[in-house]
Amino acid sequence: MNLQNARFAARSELGALARRIIPDLCRWCLRAGNMRLHGYLRGYVLGGDSSKLEIRGRRVFCSDRRGAEGCGRTISILRSDLIARRFVTAGVLWLLLAICATSQAFAPAWAEVSGGLSRSTGYRLRCEIRRAQTHIRAALLSSALPPECDAPEPLAQLVAHLAAAAPPKECPVAAFQLRFQRSIFS
Numbered sequence: 001m002n003l004q005n006a007r008f009a010a011r012s013e014l015g016a017l018a019r020r021i022i023p024d025l026c027r028w029c030l031r032a033g034n035m036r037l038h039g040y041l042r043g044y045v046l047g048g049d050s051s052k053l054e055i056r057g058r059r060v061f062c063s064d065r066r067g068a069e070g071c072g073r074t075i076s077i078l079r080s081d082l083i084a085r086r087f088v089t090a091g092v093l094w095l096l097l098a099i100c101a102t103s104q105a106f107a108p109a110w111a112e113v114s115g116g117l118s119r120s121t122g123y124r125l126r127c128e129i130r131r132a133q134t135h136i137r138a139a140l141l142s143s144a145l146p147p148e149c150d151a152p153e154p155l156a157q158l159v160a161h162l163a164a165a166a167p168p169k170e171c172p173v174a175a176f177q178l179r180f181q182r183s184i185f186s
């Protein structure tokens with residue numbers, strides 16, 4: 001999966017977005033008229049039914065079959081409430097970020113919200129967010145200045161900025177992926 005060419009959609013909008021981009025130019029070969037719906041991306045979801053694969057996204061295929069002149073590559077449309085290539089959900093990642101914005105001890109706070117993910121996974125996700133914050137901040141700054149924040153924790157301002165940019169009652173991580181059409185980690 002190439003995330004540079006992925007799109008993000010709310011879970012309920014996956015099919016509608018897939019159908020909507022069918023008339024578009026292929027992002028790979030820039031030709032039109034060859035795009036076809038092409039099945040689902042499935043996988044396990046944290047907090048979901050562990051006995052079955054859930055829909056994580058849809059794919060649109062630039063067809064090179066039956067005389068079509070596409071390039072044969074696919075475009076992924078990913079659920080904005082999930083994190084590409086990771087088991088953690090946007091909601092649990094947001095809870096992790098909220099912990100990082102406070103001075104509370106990380107490990108016990110993470111254990112309460114992690115949904116069963118290990119402590120080492122929590123530490124790894126925290127490292128990845130720290131590495132990704134430059135691109136997250138750059139995207140957020142393109143739409144609004146960060147709110148006032150004098151908390152001493154390095155991630156506190158990022159968390160405040162993400163929260164301020166999200167619509168009320170929506171998960172700020174999912175809202176970021178939907179609004180900026182990019183993974184929180186890339």
Ligand SMILES: [Zn+2]
Binds near residue numbers: 070072073
């Ligand atoms: Zn193509």
